Amino acid sequence: MLAAPVDKEARDRGAEQLRETWKTPKGFRYCTAVNNSEIGKWYALSAFFFMMCAGVLGLLIRVQLAVPDNDFLSADRFNQFFTMHGSAMMFLFAVPMFEAISILLLPGFLGARDMPFPRLSAYGFWCFLIGGIFVMSSVLFGVAPNSGWFMYPPLATEAEGMGSDIWLLGLSFIEVASIAAAVELIVGVLKCRPPGMRINLMPLYAWYVLVVGGMILFAFPPLIAGDFLFELQRSFDWPFFDPERGGDPMLWQHLFWIFGHPEVYIIFLPSIAIAAMVVPTAAQRPIVGYSWIVLSAVGTGFLSFGLWVHHMFTTGLPSMSLGFFSAASEAVVIPTGIQLFAFVATLMVGRVKMSLPMLFISGALAIFTAGGLTGVMVALAPFDWQAHDTYFVVAHLHYTLFGGMVFPLMAGVYYFFPFITKKTLSKRAGRIVFWLLFVGFNVTFLPMHLTGLMGMPRRVYTYPSVMGWDLLNLISSVGAFIVAAGFVVFAIDLLRPRGRQPFAPRNPWNAGTLEWSHDVPEENWGVRSVPYITSRYPLWEQENLVERMDEGRFYLPDAPELKRETLVTTVLDAKPIQCLRVTGPTWITIVAAVFTGGAFIFPTFHWYPPAIFCGGVAIASVIYWLWTATSQIPEKGKDVRDAGLSLKLPVYASGPASVGWWGVWITMLGDATAFASLVFGFVFYWTAKPDFPPAGTEHAMLSYLALGVAALVASWASIYRARIVNHQGKVATTRTLLVAAPLLAIAGSGLFYLSVANADLDPTRHVYPAIVWAVMIWTIVHTGGGVIMQCYCLAGAVFGKVTPEHDADLWNVTLYWHFVCLTVVVAGLTIGLMPRVM
């Protein structure tokens, strides 16, 4: 059937329909685009812009430190600069850049038309941009955070001005975008693969995205929980980190580094993933040890969570505890090493062409190995006690991040540029960029090992000449300018107009993976037709694949209804199960992002009424967007789509077959992690503080609490039952249950609130009442969200958006309520029962 030629007229008609459906809006409506190719580009360019800003701050820091007793910067400004340099590089460059590139490339790797939730990516991007500009511009007004990118209390909690609030709220806002993108990417990998691409045939990049997406889900929420507590202390004086009132600054360090250490691997793995795509192409053969690389990615993902305390070796923890973390830090070397050896093995057995991307990969291997070796050194507690807070650590972390992230990323930019823009970057300029960066980097950071060993502490804004650090610092500063020169050349080459440059060949590197089947010149439809995949390197191993894709012989070669569509397949074996209608250009994501921004940004100025208003509008816009664009019931007779090759697929799906259900499931894993971090805080205070809970204190009122939990569990049971009876076609019972569910939830939330508010628990007096309040607030915010969702389902049932056959919304809300129910029960036990038995 595949070999049969397609009638030319039908082929042209299909192409025209696809072109019309997927066209990018023009003029000022261009910013309403939601397609992955547009969002990915904007996202990447914004992240690059913030990197350049952070780089300028780095340069200014180096200018200040070039000579002893310098007064180029004041101490306060210096503090702001190094805080923002680190924060911006981490939150505004490294993580967003991974997400940007993945959004840009992933559909290409998977032969998909787009990501499963295009509007979610757009919303994430606009949140990121607004939050990023807000946080970054604080430097210009001299009010930037100045307590270090880790924001340790009490320095950061006591810091004057709004710097700490900007950091906390601005970056929490950006984390929302990060998590949104992570959900999108995970569901994309699991559900939007082309038919036939079983889990053992996925491109390695997709494996890494899966692992890193999972890590984001478990790493970022502890920081969000920490931010929540931190901001409660800053704004309302609840003493979570104040030892005078039972708090403990160490809790922040734990929560921060449970995020902060996996973060390093969250940055590192995607860049290694780029290497995993470049290396086989350079060697012109399939990667050696596919299973080994998958193992290393997953293994690194797990082990990297056991390392957080190695940032806290000097805080006075029991030495046995330090031992566990030191050992785990050494253990993570094993999977990391396996990945690098698999690359080297691939290069050894292949016939390597030293292309520009490969040059950058080689530089990365060299620099990262050096950084890894110093990593083994500082993972040993006694050495760390010596090197802690010196420039040795600065050298180590820059070696790992430059070698592990920046260089592979540069390789990726050169490698994928023809895919993204259909043009090539200059080879000559690329070589200049490489050598400037490679030499400049080593000139800057190699001497820092010595300055550190000679005792120069980090974060000092100046130093006296007698210490003998002068020459080394001057060399570092000169090196920093060489690096900067490299980036300037790179930026010019990247951004120069290319109107007259000829198009690049379609598969310029002769690669084997699916993204190189792209159209030159650009077409916005992703793939002309979605192919059937039977190998890991289809372009090398499946004959005539690209010709057949081009001729529309595979799936979805047209768009008769002019609706954007992509295939949804099963998780393990990629059997097609649905033709998903994805959403198109819209303003609503921008509106939602602007008001979400307001809800986070106004509280930094302590303007709460406008913040609450913005929060309300943001929720309303999201509801509008969901109501008008998701889970649309197809017209009668159009609920099955002929996808081609005799494949007929439903356009509507609910439950585990739908992408929305997976999206909720994955989001809730992250949410549950944040809640677990709060409960961890509760237990932490108990172990760390002898007076927790303080003697003679009141507890949350058991009777109210028990009733509240019971009502909320009943609300969960109602919505769960509603889903089941709705499926059986009992419409009246469904509606009754859907009315009962939110009423029970409201009553339960009220009781839950009263159980704490009516007790004599003043949250500013001691950390015990404060954490009880925090757990209570967290819980009722979630039940509140649950009430909105239940009402959404009720409205859906009344207005015909939810029917016995079309019940995706009910499935998703029930899934959300499974988690709420768990949260409620655990919260009830934590604040009601635990303190009474402690």
Add this chain to the structure above:
Amino acid sequence: MAKTEQDEERRTLSEEADSLWMITFAGSIWAVHFVVCYGATAAVCAKLGGDAAAIMTLRLALGGFTLLALAGIAFVGWRSWVQWDFLNDWNYEHALAGKEHRHEFLGHASFLLSIISFIGVIYVSLPVLVLETCQ
């Protein structure tokens, strides 16, 4: 028609749920072992101070728990070795389309992960063997 296809997802998942979960088992055992070691030590050191008898009990208990974790990982490793079925066809590439390759690939990956987790657990337990005090 549409309904059967929607149920396809659940059928495949239940078919392979065992081996899909198996990938995470070894790593999860490592994680649980890690958290228990850290949590128990923190609780004993913070609440009982430097009490030598308590630390001895802690070390013995963690030692026993370590053996349990290792046994668990070894079991997962054996199960996944059987699923990989290496000695049958000497296949470690699994690069072909087809259920068998997917099935064996999942076994292979979780076998390798069990090895890493096994080593990881041993690493983490070393301090329990040598350190005799909290400080």
